[in-house]
Amino acid sequence: MRVFGRWRKNSNNIPVSEFDGNRRYSKPTIGQKRSLFDGIVGFDDVKELFDMSIMADKPVHLLLVGPPASAKSLFMSSLTKLERSYYVVGSSSTKSGIFDYLFEYRPRYFIIDEIEKMNKRDQTSLLNLMESGILSELKHNQKRSTQLKTWVYASCNSTEKLLPPLLTRFRDMHFKPYTEEEFVNIAVEILDREEGLDRDVATIIAEAVFDRLKSTNIRECIRIARLTHGDIDVSKLDKILQTFAKYRAGTDKTEQA
Numbered sequence: 001m002r003v004f005g006r007w008r009k010n011s012n013n014i015p016v017s018e019f020d021g022n023r024r025y026s027k028p029t030i031g032q033k034r035s036l037f038d039g040i041v042g043f044d045d046v047k048e049l050f051d052m053s054i055m056a057d058k059p060v061h062l063l064l065v066g067p068p069a070s071a072k073s074l075f076m077s078s079l080t081k082l083e084r085s086y087y088v089v090g091s092s093s094t095k096s097g098i099f100d101y102l103f104e105y106r107p108r109y110f111i112i113d114e115i116e117k118m119n120k121r122d123q124t125s126l127l128n129l130m131e132s133g134i135l136s137e138l139k140h141n142q143k144r145s146t147q148l149k150t151w152v153y154a155s156c157n158s159t160e161k162l163l164p165p166l167l168t169r170f171r172d173m174h175f176k177p178y179t180e181e182e183f184v185n186i187a188v189e190i191l192d193r194e195e196g197l198d199r200d201v202a203t204i205i206a207e208a209v210f211d212r213l214k215s216t217n218i219r220e221c222i223r224i225a226r227l228t229h230g231d232i233d234v235s236k237l238d239k240i241l242q243t244f245a246k247y248r249a250g251t252d253k254t255e256q257a
């Protein structure tokens with residue numbers, strides 16, 4: 001099974017064979033970075049911090065921690081637009097681990113979604129790399145080691161399963177659940193832009209999800225928009241919300257036991 005989702009190559013990328021741990025790589029241009037986070041509503045301060053980290057001469061590693069549907073994966077996938085970025089989902093572990101991939105592809109930006117699901121061995125591989133830029137491994141009494149200048153950007157729901165020494169190598173940014181105002185604004189923007197809904201209808205859906213489902217998960221709004229094709233009336237919305245509420249987690253007796 002392949003761990004890595006993407007190794008971005010384009011005409012500006014330096015071929016792997018020319019990578020050298022000591023050389024200075026070209027930085028992304030301003031134009032590139034401006035368009036990085038286009039799809040994400042809000043979080044201007046976080047976007048700015050990423051921009052600063054991307055433009056820094058030496059790595060500053062960033063970790064996003066937050067509840068479901070708080071745009072963490074959106075940030076991670078936006079970062080894959082960077083040249084020489086390498087994307088991995090922490091849950092797709094392999095026997096050989098991440099070492100071989102890092103050694104071979106030498107990414108400048110290593111992007112790890114759901115890093116809490118990464119096994120301990122892979123987490124350990126990152127420690128030296130993040131601290132000193134040295135990637136080293138002892139296998140069958142043979143040591144392999146290389147210098148690598150890599151920024152690590154990651155996301156997770158919780159830091160509980162992260163090795164403490166790994167956590168301290170990141171600046172961890174904790175996203176809070178959206179307030180009602182943030183939630184409605186983002187939901188309306190997404191339903192308008194991605195699902196083609198009228199903004200008034202989108203507002204009704206977002207407010208209903210917030211009030212009746214007590215949820216700030218934008219995915220609920222998207223589901224309702226799709227179920228109704230945006231052709232919403234009060235009774236239809238009411239019916240969907242009732243059904244969602246009736247079968248929500250925790251309503252099954254075997255779950256509660």
Ligand SMILES: Nc1ncnc2c1ncn2[C@@H]1O[C@H](COP(=O)(O)OP(=O)(O)OP(=O)(O)O)[C@@H](O)[C@H]1O
Nearest residue numbers: 039040041067068069070071072073074186190218
């Ligand atoms: N700030 C935002 N801007 C744009 N879309 C957003 C924002 N917040 C949430 N969304 C919407 O929520 C959906 C889920 O976002 P995303 O996959 O990034 O969540 P996540 O934080 O990675 O959640 P999980 O922890 O469940 O993986 C997106 O597809 C998008 O429609």
Ligand SMILES: [Mg+2]
Nearest residue numbers: 072073074113
């Ligand atoms: Mg996610």
